[in-house]
Amino acid sequence: MKRLLMGAAAAALLTAPVAATEIGDMSAAERQAFREEIRAYLLENPEVLMEAIAVLEQRQAEAEAEAQQLAVVENENALFNSAFDHVWGNPDGDVVIVEFVDYRCSFCRRAHPEVEELVAADGNIRIITKEFPILGEQSTLASQFAIATRVALGGEAYELVSDGLMAMRADVTELALARLATDLGLDSEAIFAAMDDPLVQATIDYNYELAQRMGITGTPSFVFGDQLVQGYVPLPNMQDIVAVLRDTAE
Template sequence: MFKQLAALPFALALAFGLAAPAAAVELDNLSAAERAAFRAEVRAYLLENPQVLMEAIAVLEQQQAEAEVTRDAQSVAANADALFASAFDVVLGNPEGDITIVEFMDYRCGFCRRAHPEVMDLINFDGNIRLIVKEFPILGEQSMLASRFAIATRIAHGDAAYFAVHDALMTMRGDVAIPALEALAASLGIDAAAIVAAMDDPLVQTTIDTNYALGQRLEITGTPSFVFGDQMVRGYVPLDGMQQIVAMLREGDN
């Protein structure tokens, strides 16, 4: 807002009859009487034309949004290997899909839970999307425990078992604790003892730390956060919104 309002002194200075070069200088160069008159004129102008403030705010918000999109695209490009080609991540959907989506998620995040079935629907309905899951536990000890268990599942039993546990953790009720996680694995027919043993594998913490570092570089502070192609999307997006983003990405490639 302040950047946009900076144009008002220039316009009002012209209305005062000041020369253009004089209008461009700092207001401190005006005399006390000129400064007081100038401020009174600015106030009167804004009171008579309050829509100017809303127009300025709208312009500024648009500029900020465009700058953020540009910044995010540059950040995605700079971190492309870590985002799209990390050995630490599981790829769901179509491994050869024409659109890649990266999701930073936390099993205890309400909006991640809300987004999960819609992300799965997007993958299943579309059939040509590659989804990369980034374990990003930021909501406390239970979040960390759930992520460690999921990653250990992959180490002990492979990608298919990881996805089964990942899906179950997204709908799990109650507190996350080892007995509850063991029961969850057992309900899926997966050897829980092997998973618990694998939780001590250094690769578990390395995976999480790698995702934390990547999230910091991308300025990700909440979950869910997505990367659609070269676009960052922070927060929950409903299915139709995700479909629109995918369609726009495909249209841009044509």
């Protein structure tokens, strides 16, 4: 904030007369007068501060967007071609979306049906789910169970369990997970046995490391093409992003 004030004041005082052309050439009295001019100008023109803040925020947003695009490019293979992740939707879709999820995340739960609606209605989206449990032990247990389902029973079973975990409101316990598997007609014993497979923890570790490299700290987080978006994205906004990606690709 101090730099912001100095920057705004310096810009404002381009119209204020001073006795010396360089700050270093000023006497103590001139410097004091200069400070008083700064204060007086800002008190008379407080909108200058708002203009300076707006410029600063715009520059910061542009720099952040550039950094995020660079992070996507640098981690392209890990994002789009990892064998650890489940791919659904249209495997040959012209638009690729990556989603980092935590089953205990309320915004992930809110986004889940909208993501499914987007993929189903569009028909030409390839989506990659990255297990990213960050909200405690229950999140980790849920993610381990989902990944173990994929290891033991395949992608279709994983999708059933993933949907079930997103809808689950009870505490995530082994008993609750076994009941979920039974309700879905899946072999819970096979899933629990697969939870000891090294691939389960390797998947979570891989996504943790990827998220750290990319500065992803929350869920849901999305990658739309080369655009990283952290946080919940409503369906209309996702549709707009997909449309822009297609227009850009043409």
